[in-house]
Amino acid sequence: MKNTRRKNKAEGENIASERIKILFSLADRAALSGDLQVASRYVERARDIAMKFNIRLGREYGGRFCRGCSTYLLPGKTSIVRINSAEKRVETKCLSCGEKKYRPYVKEVRERRRKRNSPVTGPKP
Numbered sequence: 807m808k809n810t811r812r813k814n815k816a817e818g819e820n821i822a823s824e825r826i827k828i829l830f831s832l833a834d835r836a837a838l839s840g841d842l843q844v845a846s847r848y849v850e851r852a853r854d855i856a857m858k859f860n861i862r863l864g865r866e867y868g869g870r871f872c873r874g875c876s877t878y879l880l881p882g883k884t885s886i887v888r889i890n891s892a893e894k895r896v897e898t899k900c901l902s903c904g905e906k907k908y909r910p911y912v913k914e915v916r917e918r919r920r921k922r923n924s925p926v927t928g929p930k931p
């Protein structure tokens with residue numbers, strides 16, 4: 807697949823992120839129909855594109871796949887999701903490679919953000 811037509815970078819990125827979106831929705835669909843291997847393959851492809859174009863797969867996609875092995879994470883199937891109330895976080899474990907991911911409760915995240923934005927972050931000249 808060789809594309810000789812040169813496009814400017816921004817346009818390329820737009821197309822790339824559009825393609826990533828499509829790949830993830832295909833992954834969702836494949837996972838829902840029980841085809842988790844296919845779903846993971848879509849994830850892999852999406853990550854490839856993201857890497858090539860230096861696009862960060864942020865919040866929107868980050869929780870949907872394993873960063874260790876690109877497995878599409880479906881709780882109860884390819885991942886285990888636990889709520890750790892002591893640490894106030896959600897723990898996701900990939901059943902394919904065993905990688906664990908921690909995500910703080912949304913409320914906590916919001917609070918932390920508020921703290922960061924408040925003016926008590928040290929003396930100002």
Ligand SMILES: [Zn+2]
Nearest residue numbers: 872875900903
């Ligand atoms: Zn994994």
